[in-house]
Structures are given as C-alpha cells and as structure tokens.
Amino acid sequence: MNLIYTLFYKIVQLSFMGSFIVACILLSKKLIKDRIGVKFQYAIWFILIFRLMLLISPSSNFSVYNYVPAYENTMMNIPVVYHNTEKTPINDNKDERVGKTDTSNGVPLESLKKSELKSFDPIALAKKVIPFIWVCGVFIIGSIIFIINTLFFNRIKKCPHINDPSVLTILDDCKNLMKLSKNICLVKTNVVKTPCVLNIIKPIILIPEYSLEKFNLADLKYILLHELAHVKRKDIFINYIVSLLCIIYWFNPLIWYGFHKMREDREICCDSLALSFLRDDEVKSYGFSIIKIAEISLWAPCLPAVAGIINKNSKIKRRIEMIKVFKKNSYRLPAFALVVLLLAGIAFLTEATESKASSTEEMAGSTDETSTHQIVDKIDYPFVDDEDAVGKWETVDFVREIEDFKVNVTSWQGGLYLKSINLLPNGQMTQPVASGITSDETTPIDWMTWTKGYIIHHGDKTAGKYAIKEIDGSKYMFWEWKSGDYTIRGMKPSYYVLKQVTGSTTEEVPNSAEETSTQRIVDKIDYPFVNDEDAVGKWETVDFVEEIEDFKVNEVSWQGDPYLLSINLLPNGQMTQPVAVGITSDETTPVDWMTWTKGYIIHHGNKTAGKYTIKEIDGSKYMFWEWKSGDYTIRGMKPSYYVFKKVK
Structure with a gap:
C-alpha cells in the first residue's frame, strides 16, 4: 500500500503540472491563433504527454515551475504521504538517545490537544481514503473502456471485407502515393457511422455501408487518404497512450479537455498530410467530401483503437478554413518550430530547482535537498560564536508560538520528553538529556552542533532556529523543534522553551522515565528474563x-x-x-x-x-x-x- 500512496501523490503533482501545460498551450494558441503551422499546433501537445508520463525528471533553472507560486505550495504538501503520517521510522521515533524518539515523548503534533488524542485524525483518514478512491476510479474506468473495446472488436470481426476491385485499386494507389507497405484491410460495416481506422500492427479501415452507396470513387480516395494518414502518423498508438493517461488522470477534467483539443488538432494535421499528396485542383474536392461526411454523421466511436475522419463536436468549420488556405509546405515542421519545441520541452519537462521548490527558508534557511518523504534543511552553516547560547539549558515548556510562553504558566499539558541541552564553546554540544537518557554533559557528540541562531541535527538534516530572550532576570531559549511533523508532514514547527541554568553544567538531571502523562500508552515492561538463543x-x-x-x-x-x-x-x-x-x-x-x-x-x-x-x-x-x-x-x-x- 505504501507504493500506492507514494504513486498517487506523485500523480497529483504531475496532474498539477499537466493542467498548467494545458492552460499555457490553450492560451498561446488563442493569442497567436493560426499563425503557426498545423503540425506544430499538434506537436506541442506531446509536451503534455511526456510530462504526464515522466515520474522522475531533472531539475533546471529554466523550468517554468521555478516561477509558479502555486507549484511551490503543491510540492510542500504532496510529500505528506499517508504511510509516513501514521508510521514513520525516519523521524517520529528517530533517536532513543536524543529526544527525537517521536513527536510523542513530550512532543506534540501541530496543535495537538488533549481532547484530540482520543479522536481520530480526519486528515490521516482522508490521505488513506483518497488514494484508494483514485485506484478504484482507474480500475472502473479502465475496465469500462476495455469491455467496450472488446465488444466493439467482436462486432467488427463479424463484418465482411470489401473485395470490390475498383475500391481496392484506389486503396493500392493511395498506399503507393503515401509510400505505405503495410497490409491494410477494408471492412464494410454498420457498426460505425463514419470512416475510421483501427489496430496498430494490422490496420483495418472501416467503411460504413452508406459510404459505398453515396460516395463516388473520388470521395473514397479522399477518405482513404485521410485514414492512411492516421496509419502513417501512428495515431492509433498515440491514441492508446492518451487513453491510458486519461484513465490515470481521470480526476482532472482539464487534462481530459486538453486531450480533446489535441484530437481536434490531430484531424487537421491528418487533413494537411492527406492534402499534401493531392494536386492543387483536388484540394477543393477534398473539402467538399469532408462536408458531405459531416452532413451524414458527426459521430465516431471514442475508443483508443479508433481514429476517424469525423469526430463528435470536431471543428468542421476550422478544418474547412484550413483546407481553403492549404499550401503544399504547410505540413512541414520548420527548424524554428523545432527550436521552440525544444525550449518548451526544457521549460515544461524539468522540475523546479530544489532551492526554489521549498519555502522553508524563513524557518531554517533554504532547503537544499528534498525527497519524496522528507524535508531536508540547509545545515552547512559556518560557526559563528554566541556567548549568550553557551551553557546548560533546562526545558520549562513547549509552545506553538514564542508569544504563547508565560513565566510560571505551563502551556504544554503533559510530560516533556526533552529535559535539557548543553551548548559548549566552538559549536559543540553534549548528549541532550531526555526521558530515559542521561548525559555526562562533558563529552561532545558529532551528530549535533550549533552556530549563532541555529541548533543543527546532522542525522535528521534539520536546522532549528533558536531565539534567546531575557524575561524577569532569567534567560530563555526558544528552539524550533523539527520533528517528523516538520520533516515528514510539512507542519510548522513548535518551540521548546529552555531556561538557562546557573552553576555547574554537570548537575545531575533526574531521570524522568517514571514520569508518564495521562495521555501516553504505557506497556507492561517488568517481564522476567527468559533466554532465547535465536535472538542473541x-x-x-x-x-x-x-x-x-x-x-x-x-x-x-x-x-x-x-x-x-x-x-x-x-x-x-x-x-x-x-x-x-x-x-x-x-x-x-x-x-x-x-x-x-x-x-x-x-x-x-x-x-x-x-x-x-x-x-x-x-x-x-x-x-x-x-x-x-x-x-x-x-x-x-x-x-x-x-x-x-x-x-x-
């Protein structure tokens, strides 16, 4: 299930990026209208396809997502994966010695309250249910499309092949004209109302029965050229990819709309390719054939395996206007267009740079590394001395905001896990004292250091800011506690409040292992020792x-x-x-x-x-x-x- 949760939130991220691409393409097409070639108008949609397919892509300073504020917020929220929210060995119970034993041993969730501990977490529940709904949607929609395709193919199998020599001669002429060597069958059917082609390896062109009756051989030539254009351009294969992406991103109507517009551009592109094989005096006749088919039917089955000459709601007027102004070289993709596509690909197919994808700099410096599970802070700060910070500090409270602290009033209701810290000169620290963990407070450790303004945990790769204030003649340190609620769930850190201790820094701190708040579950632990050779x-x-x-x-x-x-x-x-x-x-x-x-x-x-x-x-x-x-x-x-x- 962990893989499903991780995959779903990656799909959500890509869905956002895909929506942004669709919006940009539609806006650019509206602004420049028909001043760009038909092949370019279709080709640019492949940026959307590649973006939705690439689960992993490199970061780049040229990525458009560096400049999309909403994208930064999405990136901060997406890593909150359900399996990390409930059970995370990475940060919530990290260090039995340090006081990182979880956000639990005295460290609350963001805004954790006494009454909330006995109630269920609706956010965690939603994060569990929503990926499940997505999987169900993929399965249901995929199953429906599979069943419809299967029934459609079964009906087509029963339809007779066209063996009319005159029609087959036109087909061979069109194939030779387009330099197609594939064996292509013609099938007469009433299953579809408009000519269309299906299959990737062994293409079949479906010709409605009315076409043979109402259209002359010239009309059939234009129809076959259009369908052979689909075959030459591998449109059926692309259709399958687009249909698969529509299934995966079924929850995003903007992506569905984008692919609908892509199909419209595909038909115009096919018209352009077909027209490129006709004489100038045949272009007008091709347009009349399109109108004639449209008058009879505006429907073709919307299936991955099918590409037709007329689709429901297709822009017939736009196609006719393109045919009217068609020029022989309009199907080509000029070098300038290739350069634009390359630059657009770099901009839309790369990720935002890591320094801009995180907005945590205000709390702990800019984030320089991120993973799908964990926020990682900048921790390579040079040492800057702070005489006010040196010494031993004992915990007195735990608050959401620094302003919430009041002397002689305890905000946190429960036992505090972290008991004291000792900051040595030159940026060193001793082992923090916590529930069940003592320290000689003289021997420095290498996995925690400090510099002016920050206490750094090198194992977690977090840098918690500290602020020192003098209140009623005593010094208090407010230290951002960056537990799993921050690194995994992306929550704003709360603060440990520590009071500076006067006198010896080696003063024995009582072991508070016996202190248990009414909020904690406590197991039976007084088991007698029974040996187990397999365990040793x-x-x-x-x-x-x-x-x-x-x-x-x-x-x-x-x-x-x-x-x-x-x-x-x-x-x-x-x-x-x-x-x-x-x-x-x-x-x-x-x-x-x-x-x-x-x-x-x-x-x-x-x-x-x-x-x-x-x-x-x-x-x-x-x-x-x-x-x-x-x-x-x-x-x-x-x-x-x-x-x-x-x-x-």
Whole structure:
C-alpha cells in the first residue's frame, strides 16, 4: 500500500503540472491563433504527454515551475504521504538517545490537544481514503473502456471485407502515393457511422455501408487518404497512450479537455498530410467530401483503437478554413518550430530547482535537498560564536508560538520528553538529556552542533532556529523543534522553551522515565528474563512493513532510508546502543535503558515492550519487531514492524 500512496501523490503533482501545460498551450494558441503551422499546433501537445508520463525528471533553472507560486505550495504538501503520517521510522521515533524518539515523548503534533488524542485524525483518514478512491476510479474506468473495446472488436470481426476491385485499386494507389507497405484491410460495416481506422500492427479501415452507396470513387480516395494518414502518423498508438493517461488522470477534467483539443488538432494535421499528396485542383474536392461526411454523421466511436475522419463536436468549420488556405509546405515542421519545441520541452519537462521548490527558508534557511518523504534543511552553516547560547539549558515548556510562553504558566499539558541541552564553546554540544537518557554533559557528540541562531541535527538534516530572550532576570531559549511533523508532514514547527541554568553544567538531571502523562500508552515492561538463543546476536535492518505478511525477500516495501540501521542483543537480556542515522555504537557496551527477554524488546524510557518474532526464510533468520513510536504511545495507532536480518 505504501507504493500506492507514494504513486498517487506523485500523480497529483504531475496532474498539477499537466493542467498548467494545458492552460499555457490553450492560451498561446488563442493569442497567436493560426499563425503557426498545423503540425506544430499538434506537436506541442506531446509536451503534455511526456510530462504526464515522466515520474522522475531533472531539475533546471529554466523550468517554468521555478516561477509558479502555486507549484511551490503543491510540492510542500504532496510529500505528506499517508504511510509516513501514521508510521514513520525516519523521524517520529528517530533517536532513543536524543529526544527525537517521536513527536510523542513530550512532543506534540501541530496543535495537538488533549481532547484530540482520543479522536481520530480526519486528515490521516482522508490521505488513506483518497488514494484508494483514485485506484478504484482507474480500475472502473479502465475496465469500462476495455469491455467496450472488446465488444466493439467482436462486432467488427463479424463484418465482411470489401473485395470490390475498383475500391481496392484506389486503396493500392493511395498506399503507393503515401509510400505505405503495410497490409491494410477494408471492412464494410454498420457498426460505425463514419470512416475510421483501427489496430496498430494490422490496420483495418472501416467503411460504413452508406459510404459505398453515396460516395463516388473520388470521395473514397479522399477518405482513404485521410485514414492512411492516421496509419502513417501512428495515431492509433498515440491514441492508446492518451487513453491510458486519461484513465490515470481521470480526476482532472482539464487534462481530459486538453486531450480533446489535441484530437481536434490531430484531424487537421491528418487533413494537411492527406492534402499534401493531392494536386492543387483536388484540394477543393477534398473539402467538399469532408462536408458531405459531416452532413451524414458527426459521430465516431471514442475508443483508443479508433481514429476517424469525423469526430463528435470536431471543428468542421476550422478544418474547412484550413483546407481553403492549404499550401503544399504547410505540413512541414520548420527548424524554428523545432527550436521552440525544444525550449518548451526544457521549460515544461524539468522540475523546479530544489532551492526554489521549498519555502522553508524563513524557518531554517533554504532547503537544499528534498525527497519524496522528507524535508531536508540547509545545515552547512559556518560557526559563528554566541556567548549568550553557551551553557546548560533546562526545558520549562513547549509552545506553538514564542508569544504563547508565560513565566510560571505551563502551556504544554503533559510530560516533556526533552529535559535539557548543553551548548559548549566552538559549536559543540553534549548528549541532550531526555526521558530515559542521561548525559555526562562533558563529552561532545558529532551528530549535533550549533552556530549563532541555529541548533543543527546532522542525522535528521534539520536546522532549528533558536531565539534567546531575557524575561524577569532569567534567560530563555526558544528552539524550533523539527520533528517528523516538520520533516515528514510539512507542519510548522513548535518551540521548546529552555531556561538557562546557573552553576555547574554537570548537575545531575533526574531521570524522568517514571514520569508518564495521562495521555501516553504505557506497556507492561517488568517481564522476567527468559533466554532465547535465536535472538542473541547482531541484526541489520532490511525493511519496514505494516504487517509481517507484507515482507518479501529481495523486495523493499519501505520507500526511503530507514532510520534504525541495526541492533545487537547480548546474552542475559542486555543490549548495546542501537545503530541509527548519525548514531554509532561500539556494540560491546550495554545500555541500561533497553533490554530484552524472550518475545519482547523493552524500552524502559518510553515504557514500551515491542514484541518480536523470528522466522527462517530461504535459509536466513529474520526478526520482525513492533516499532512502538509516538504513533502508538500518543496516537494509539497499531505499530508497524522493523524487519531485521541476522548477521552471520
């Protein structure tokens, strides 16, 4: 299901880009009207086709999307994929040591309220339901078109071939004129009301019975030339592609309208190609034949396999006007038009540059990298000293806006996960103190640094701004907390409020693992140790799945780089520091805040006990471990599973 969610939001992005292309093409055609050649008017629609088909395209400074504000907003919202919203090992429970253990351990969702924790999340529900509706729409519309095509072909199979020597002679003459060597059959039928061609490999031209009665041989020649023009230009193949795109983008009427206008231009282009093979004195007769067919029927089946000479609501007047002023070289595509198409392709088929596709600069500097799952900040700031920032800071509150903070009034209702931070000179920091995690506050770490105005997490690639204010004689730091709500969901960060501590920076900070707010789910964790020989050893992450049954060897379900990289279970229920992005471990020294017993891996800081299951698959052992992040402890969601493979 993760792939469906990711694909759907990419389709939404491409739908927006396609709509913009349709609008630009229609506007340009209206402004320049018929001052451009018919072949160029048709060819420019292929930019729309390629744009809708390209799931991945390079970024460019020449991309028009650099200058479309609505596009930037779309890009910021689209990465909010449902599987990341509910279960995200990347940011929500990232670091058991840092205090990034989720947006949960004291860190709320954007505007999370006490009453909201017990209610369902309508946005998350919508993000789950809408992709499902899209898939259903694709299946239903695709099935309907397939059934109609099948019934249509079955009826055509029963129709007789035309064996009239005079008609077949005209067909051969037209083929020779257009240098077509394909074997093309003529079929007489009442299934269609206008002449049309179908099939890609073995084309069939359908001739309504009335055509043989009401049209003379000259009219049949013009009809056959038009249909052979469809064959020569590979219009049936393009028809299939357009129909497939209409199915995929069924929810966007502007794209459907764009392809409708493309079909109109296709018919004029075919007229132009057919006329290029006629003598000047035959051009007028060709136009009269078009009018004669239009008087009898304005309908042809709108099917991927069919291209007709007359389509419903086609612009007959426009076609006749083109025929009236037709010139022999009007079908050619001049070099200037090719250059314009090339430049338009670069402008519309490339993505906006990453620096302009993000609007997060006000919060943390310009974003220099983005992925389909994660916002990544600019973090390569040079160090600038700030004497006011150096020292130890203890957490006193968590607020949505800096203005919300009031001394002696606690805004956040619940236990705060982050307890304190210690900023050393020269941009270094010690291990932050959090629930279940202590620090000697003297040894610098390499995955968190600071510079004037920013605290940088190199593992998450986030730069949270800080502001220092003096209130009632004390210094307070307001630090943007860029959890998964920001990096995954694109929400505006809230602020940790920290008060500067006077005195020793090595003052012992109480372990608040026993502090549990009424809002958190707390598991039973006082299990006695029971040995499990199969569990002892090192396990490396290979996937992250919603259900154990979703895992398949050699297929990665989780689209992205998982945060947790490996765990090491020692004998007697001990564990070493888990290895994660930005966090290494000597894998020999046990930690006291994580243990295990047969069937469970226990986090004493979070008070969670995640079940594990070991299975042997294709000769290798795999462990499936319930990942009890804030989605479980705060939001009450069902945990997903980290999948580990045992290292031999």
